[in-house]
Amino acid sequence: MAAQLARVRWGGVFAAAQKGPRVSCRRWAGASADNVYDVVVSGGGLVGAAMACALGFGAWDHICNMRYRAFRRMQVWDACSEALIMFDKDNLDDMGYIVENDVIMHALTKQLEAVSDRVTVLYKSKAVSYTWPYPFSMADSSPWVHITLGDGRTLQTKLLIGADGHNSGVRQAAGIRNVSWNYDQSAVVATLHLSEATENNVAWQRFLPSGPIALLPLSDTLSSLVWSTSHEHAAELVSMEEEEFVDAINSAFWSDVNHTDFIDSAGSMLQSAVAFLKPARVSARQLPPSVARVDAKSRVLFPLGLGHAAEYVRPRLALIGDAAHRVHPLAGQGVNMGFGDISSLLHHLSTAAFNGKDLGSMSHLTSYETDRQRHNTALLAATDLLKRLYSTRATPLVLLRTWGLQATNAVSPLKEQIMAFASK
C-alpha cells in the first residue's frame, strides 16, 4: 500500500460517540440467511476502518502511543516568484497533526479488536456482487441489500456503506454517475531523514510548475515527502539512486531557476505596498530543512485524479471517503474529507436510530448527502482550481497567482477562514 500521508485534524471527529443507541453493526461476518446486519461497510482502507470503529463507538487512544506530529505553521510558496503564504496560529495552538497512514491503520485495527462484540471484520474477503432492494416492499422480495462474497457467502444488511476507494465497486454496482478525470500526475511519497535535528514543526509546500512538493514533519529528524509530478518524472524519482533523489528534493525546494525578473519586480512592488499599508508582519521566505537520506523502502508512487459522485446516497446505500470524492493531495484534505463524511453520517445515523427509524431510510441519508456535498464540492473545486493555476509557467497566470498569494497572505481574517474550513 502506498504510505499515503494524511494531515489530520485532531479531536472532534470521533467525539461523536453519543449517548445514542449502539448501532449493533457488523462489518462482514459469516452469516446464515436469517442474519440481517444493521450496517455493512465495504472497504477496509483508512476511511472504511474508521467508519467501522466509529459505529462501534470506540475511543481514540491508540494513535497517541504511536508516531504523530503536531505542526504549528505552514508555509506555501511558489517556484516562479517570491510570493508566499504563511499560515500561523497566533495563540500557538497546534494547527494540525501529521499522522502516517500506517499508524492510523494500526490504531484502527487495534480499536476494531476492542469493539469486536459489535463489529466483526472479515479480512481478505472480496465482495463480488450486490443486490439492491426494490423501492418499497413488494410481495416476497427481500427489502435488504444482499452482498455476495468471493467465497460464496451472502450477507444481508439494512445499510451498505461504500468506502472502497475511488474505483468503488459499490458505486459502480449501484450505477451512480461519477464525474472524474485524471491529472497527468503521480505523487511520490517517501520518508526522509533531515540533515540535522530541528524543532521541525513547520509544514512546507512549494508549487513547482510540474506540481507541488511538500515536506511534512514527522519527528525531530524525520519528515515525509509528497511530491506530485508528471508520470515520467515520478517513475524516474522512484527508481533513481538515493543520493540523486535527495539532491532532486533539495534543489526542488531551494532552486530559483524558475524565477523571472519581471515577476520578481512585480511581486516586490506589491510587497512594498502591503508593507506600507500593514507594516506589522514581515513574511520573509524561509527555507525548509535540507534532506540527508531517505528511508530505503519508503519510496512509492500513485496516480492522481479528481472524482466526485453525482449522488452520495441511494436507498440503503451511502458512499463515504474516496468512493464519493477524490482530490489532489496538494491541500492534504483527501482523507480529512473522508473523516468528515464519517462524522456526519454517524451523527445522522445515531439520530435516526434513536428515533427508531429504519437505518436505510432515505430521509436521514439525504440529509447526510446535502450536508457533505456542500462542503466537499467547494473543497474539490478550490483544489482543482489551485492545481490548474499552479501548473503553468505562463507569465500572466504567474503574475495573477503571485499577487493573489501575497494579497491573501496579507489578509489575516481570510487565512483564518481558510484554516477553519479545512479543519471542519
Place this chain on the structure above:
Amino acid sequence: MWGGSKLSSSGSRFLGRLRSGFRSTKADSSRLTTSAVYPKNQLSWILQIKPWLFNENRIMWFKSYSMTFACLNWMKSYRLPWTRPYSTSRTTVDRSEVKTFLALAHRWWDEQGVYAPLHSMNDLRVPFIRDNLLKTVANHQPGKPLSGMKILDVGCGGGLLTEPLGRLGASVIGIDPVDENIKTAEHHKSFDPVLDKRIEYRTCSLEEIVKDTVETFDAVVASEVVEHVIDLETFIQCCFQVLKPSGSLFITTINKTQLSYALGIVFSEQIAGIVPKGTHTWEKFVSPEKLESILESNGLSVQTVVGMLYNPFSGFWHWSENTSLNYAAHALKSSLQEHPAPAEFALKGETEELQAEAFTSSGVQEELKK
C-alpha cells in the same frame, strides 16, 4: 424527494377535477401528464409544478367552492376510510369505510407515496412518545430506550408507528380492524427478525381486546385515530381499562376549527391532495378542550398538549404552540393511591373515579412528581 410525489398525487387529483367540468388550459394538463412519467426527475418536477399550482389555485378556489360544498355533503353520507369498522352498538367505527381503505392498503410503506405525511410525522411522534416514557424510568439501556415496556398501538394501519417503537425495544401489539392493513404490516415486519419477535399484530377493534388485556400496557398510542371514531367516550374508557396504573396515553389528532376545515379538508384533500380525498370528516374532529374534558372525566390526567404543523412543500412536520390544526396530547392514568387533589397540584391532578384495587406505585409516583 418528498415534494415531488406529493405534488404528483395532488396534481393528478387536480387534473381529475379539471376534467370533471372546469375549464382549464390544455397546455397545463398536458404538462402535468408528461411530468408525471418521470418520477426520478423530481427537482425539475417541482419547479415545473409549483408555479402552475400557485397560479391556478386562486382561480380554482373560487370556482371550486361550490363544488367543494357539494363534495362535502356527499362525503358526509359516504363515510370515510380510516375509521374502524366496528360492530353496531357501543362501537366506534364505521364498516363502510373499509373498502376505500382497502384500495390503499398496500401503499403504506411507500415513503414518498400517499402516506408520506404519516411517515414524516414519525419524526415528531416517536420522540414525543419515547421522551415522555423515558421520564417514567430511572435508567435505560442505551440501545433500547423502551425495552421492557408494553405498548398498544390502536389503529396501527400498516405499522408505520409500530415498527419504530419496536426498534426502540418495546414489545408492541398493533391492532387495526382492517384486515388488509394487518396483512401489510405483518408482511413488512417479517423480514426483520428482531421486529418480528417484538411486534404482534391483530385484526380486531379496541373493545374486542379489552377483556383480555385489562391493565397490561405501559402505554397506549392512538395516533390519527380519534378523529375517525364515532363514540369517543367509549374509546377513551377502553384505553383507560387496558392501561396499567400510571400508564401513558398518547393521542395525535386534528382540531375542530375553521382553520382545520379550510386547510385540513379543503386544501389538503380537495385542492392539494396531500391527504386522500374523503379521509376526514370535519364533524368528527376533536378540539383539545373537548378531548381534555373526556380524558379527565375518565381518569386520565392530561400532561401535555402541543400543536403540530405540516409543511407540505418540505414534507416535514414541526412542533408549534398553535393547536388549531394538528396536535398531540399525553395523558397519564392515575396511580391507585388515594391522593387529595388540591388546586396547586393541577399538573399532576388525580381523578375522582378510582378503581378499587390495591396496587400502589409510590416509587413511580415520586418520579412523576419531579
